[in-house]
Amino acid sequence: xxxxxxxxxxxxxxxxxxxxxxxxxxxxxxxxxxxxxxxxxxxxxxxxxxxxxxxxxxxxxxxxxxxxxxxxxxxxxxxxxxxxxxxxxxxxxxxxxxxxxxxxxxxxxxxxxxxxxxxxxxxxxxxxxxxxxxxxxxxxxxxxxxxxxxxxxxxxxxxxxxxxxxxxxxxxxxxxxxxxxxxxxxxxxxxxxxxxxxxxxxxxxxxxxxxxxxxxxxxxxxxxxxxxxxxxxxxxxxxxxxxxxxxxxxxxxxxxxxxxxxxxxxxxxxxxxxxxxxxxxxxxxxxxxxxxxxxxxxxxxxxxxxxxxxxxxxxxxxxxxxxxxxxxxxxxxxxxxxxxxxxxxxxxxxxxxxxxxxxxxxxxxxxxxx
Amino acid sequence: xxxxxxxxxxxxxxxxxxxxxxxxxxxxxxxxxxxxxxxxxxxxxxxxxxxxxxxxxxxxxxxxxxxxxxxxxxxxxxxxxxxxxxxxxxxxxxxxxxxxxxxxxxxxxxxxxxxxxxxxxxxxxxxxxxxxxxxxxxxxxxxxxxxxxxxxxxxxxxxxxxxxxxxxxxxxxxxxxxxxxxxxxxxxxxxxxxxxxxxxxxxxxxxxxxxxxxxxxxxxxxxxxxxxxxxxxxxxxxxxxxxxxxxxxxxxxxxxxxxxxxxxxxxxxxxxxxxxxxxxxxxxxxxxxxxxxxxxxxxxxxxxxxxxxxxxxxxxxxxxxxxxxxxxxxxxxxxxxxxxxxxxxxxxxxxxxxxxxxxxxxxxxxxxxx
Numbered sequence: 001x002x003x004x005x006x007x008x009x010x011x012x013x014x015x016x017x018x019x020x021x022x023x024x025x026x027x028x029x030x031x032x033x034x035x036x037x038x039x040x041x042x043x044x045x046x047x048x049x050x051x052x053x054x055x056x057x058x059x060x061x062x063x064x065x066x067x068x069x070x071x072x073x074x075x076x077x078x079x080x081x082x083x084x085x086x087x088x089x090x091x092x093x094x095x096x097x098x099x100x101x102x103x104x105x106x107x108x109x110x111x112x113x114x115x116x117x118x119x120x121x122x123x124x125x126x127x128x129x130x131x132x133x134x135x136x137x138x139x140x141x142x143x144x145x146x147x148x149x150x151x152x153x154x155x156x157x158x159x160x161x162x163x164x165x166x167x168x169x170x171x172x173x174x175x176x177x178x179x180x181x182x183x184x185x186x187x188x189x190x191x192x193x194x195x196x197x198x199x200x201x202x203x204x205x206x207x208x209x210x211x212x213x214x215x216x217x218x219x220x221x222x223x224x225x226x227x228x229x230x231x232x233x234x235x236x237x238x239x240x241x242x243x244x245x246x247x248x249x250x251x252x253x254x255x256x257x258x259x260x261x262x263x264x265x266x267x268x269x270x271x272x273x274x275x276x277x278x279x280x281x282x283x284x285x286x287x288x289x290x291x292x293x294x295x296x297x298x299x300x301x302x303x304x305x306x307x308x309x310x311x312x313x314x315x316x317x318x319x320x321x322x323x324x325x326x327x328x329x330x331x332x333x334x335x336x337x338x339x340x341x342x343x344x345x346x347x348x349x350x351x352x353x354x355x356x357x358x359x360x361x362x363x364x365x366x367x368x369x370x
Numbered sequence: 371x372x373x374x375x376x377x378x379x380x381x382x383x384x385x386x387x388x389x390x391x392x393x394x395x396x397x398x399x400x401x402x403x404x405x406x407x408x409x410x411x412x413x414x415x416x417x418x419x420x421x422x423x424x425x426x427x428x429x430x431x432x433x434x435x436x437x438x439x440x441x442x443x444x445x446x447x448x449x450x451x452x453x454x455x456x457x458x459x460x461x462x463x464x465x466x467x468x469x470x471x472x473x474x475x476x477x478x479x480x481x482x483x484x485x486x487x488x489x490x491x492x493x494x495x496x497x498x499x500x501x502x503x504x505x506x507x508x509x510x511x512x513x514x515x516x517x518x519x520x521x522x523x524x525x526x527x528x529x530x531x532x533x534x535x536x537x538x539x540x541x542x543x544x545x546x547x548x549x550x551x552x553x554x555x556x557x558x559x560x561x562x563x564x565x566x567x568x569x570x571x572x573x574x575x576x577x578x579x580x581x582x583x584x585x586x587x588x589x590x591x592x593x594x595x596x597x598x599x600x601x602x603x604x605x606x607x608x609x610x611x612x613x614x615x616x617x618x619x620x621x622x623x624x625x626x627x628x629x630x631x632x633x634x635x636x637x638x639x640x641x642x643x644x645x646x647x648x649x650x651x652x653x654x655x656x657x658x659x660x661x662x663x664x665x666x667x668x669x670x671x672x673x674x675x676x677x678x679x680x681x682x683x684x685x686x687x688x689x690x691x692x693x694x695x696x697x698x699x700x701x702x703x704x705x706x707x708x709x710x711x712x713x714x715x716x717x718x719x720x721x722x723x724x725x726x727x728x729x730x731x732x733x734x735x736x737x738x739x740x
Contacts, residue, residue, distance in 0.1 A: 037697065049694070054691070057684070070717070074685040074740070081685070095690065097687070282422060283422060283424050284424050303738065349718070354735055368448070368708075370597045
């Protein structure tokens, strides 16, 4: 089911931009005037600027129509880039938004297979039967290297986003129903789709002989407070037209404090967060709330983002509070994973604190207002 | 005129907190269990935590009722603290929210003088005549030093916020009228009010023999996109009960791009900003807007905050864009003053960049979403 709503405007403008751009030049990755965005040296990619424009994705906007949960979109892209870094090191490769799967192609592939859409990667829909769509999103990321004075496509990562819940209506504009999909079926369908996509990419001259990483992502339900998670990936060498082997990824994001019987992989992290939360709320009783998202990879904490909602409007209060948070975070919160704390009121972000994976101390900033 | 609206809830809860607190202990700054918030070492004050609670201002919330322009409030407090740093060095003094001007006192002082309110610092209101109120806000900041095992009040800064426009109604709930006040009158009234407040503070034993810094602030009109500015301050030695001399402060904040005939003190800064803006919008045509606030002190740029509104939702786009901004900012924007760039969409802040006054490079952070 395609979702067309809030994001349509964005999608349209991006697509238009591509349409007004120079398709031919883009697809031959040839002799245009290219520049790079520059690198912030935090192990992130430089990106390509071509003919004075940032190259938006050829299918930009498509994915925004495919999910109602924005965490799915951003988390997916971020996780994919992290996977890519293992294969295509940011020190050697330059990033480019996907230029080889066009908007039309993406919509065809994401659709159901039918006589009018033979390329659809979702199953045919017989009358009066609920046949779930597994494929939700396709995300392409290009990795380039300089060669004879230009940047050439040397690697690609394709993310396949899969529904964990299938949403459908029994009639046009009718009530929405949902069907939870089971993990085995999600994995089976994801791997089949991966093979088909890989085979198709190999038919294109530009992508025939490059390594292509494919990763499978289980999207979160629309009402989830966190995004979904990658669960498998494969590195496919030049020319391989079906996936030879899959590597498992064990990754999940939790909301803290946990509710009900939910248990996070490392109970100590929740205790640490609770101490931080209680101590802070005790000292600053006018806080509205402190919640966190904790991401685990292979049972280890791989990231924590904390959101603190204040009722402060005073500069001095925000300032003092941020200082307090810094020492409390340093004292209580787990180390060895990036920790990000966003402090804000209803009128926006007031301050933020960040400690990278290998940093000793938090980097702190109180936003200015004058 | 007192404004009671949006912020009343906040004001009330803060006041309640004080009321439930331990007034006696607070006002004798005596032998309680005190802690400090810890210091982020960026030349900012540590703050006092007393009996396990952050000490909110005794008149917290009062100022929030006095202005409809939140920039006035935060800018005022931040500027005051900058003035205080000259007199009470953060390495030697600890900050405490004002504890000596209570909510009741503040409301009495901010009110008009009358038989029922002899302490009112705004003029009496005769029938059928428009007599402007000059006094809009009073902000107290306390500076403490350790002495015999406790932190004792050793200095104070009082900010006097003055209306630049007087807003009034001719009848209750009637239409709002406004009267622009002229700078000479604002200054004259501000200085008279300063003398009265100083004399009153000297009658209290706790504040009789400490240095008291008084600063005058001209608040911006309610519809201004920037806050007001400090225009004079005085350092009053222990015991002085009237201001002996005033120092001028030449400070103003401008919105960029400037509109109409407005000229900023240093035209090069506007050229630099325009180059940064044009170049960025050229490369990323889907941006919604780039605006800035530039603050000048004695004709020199003393701070710039830039707000960039995007239509991006994609992690990779935000990431690439932020990298681009970093190199463009480094290339075009003026040095020698702190520069803060906030990047956000309608759904909140997406990334931010900051270069401190003496920093060589921008500190960059893309916010996480998973």
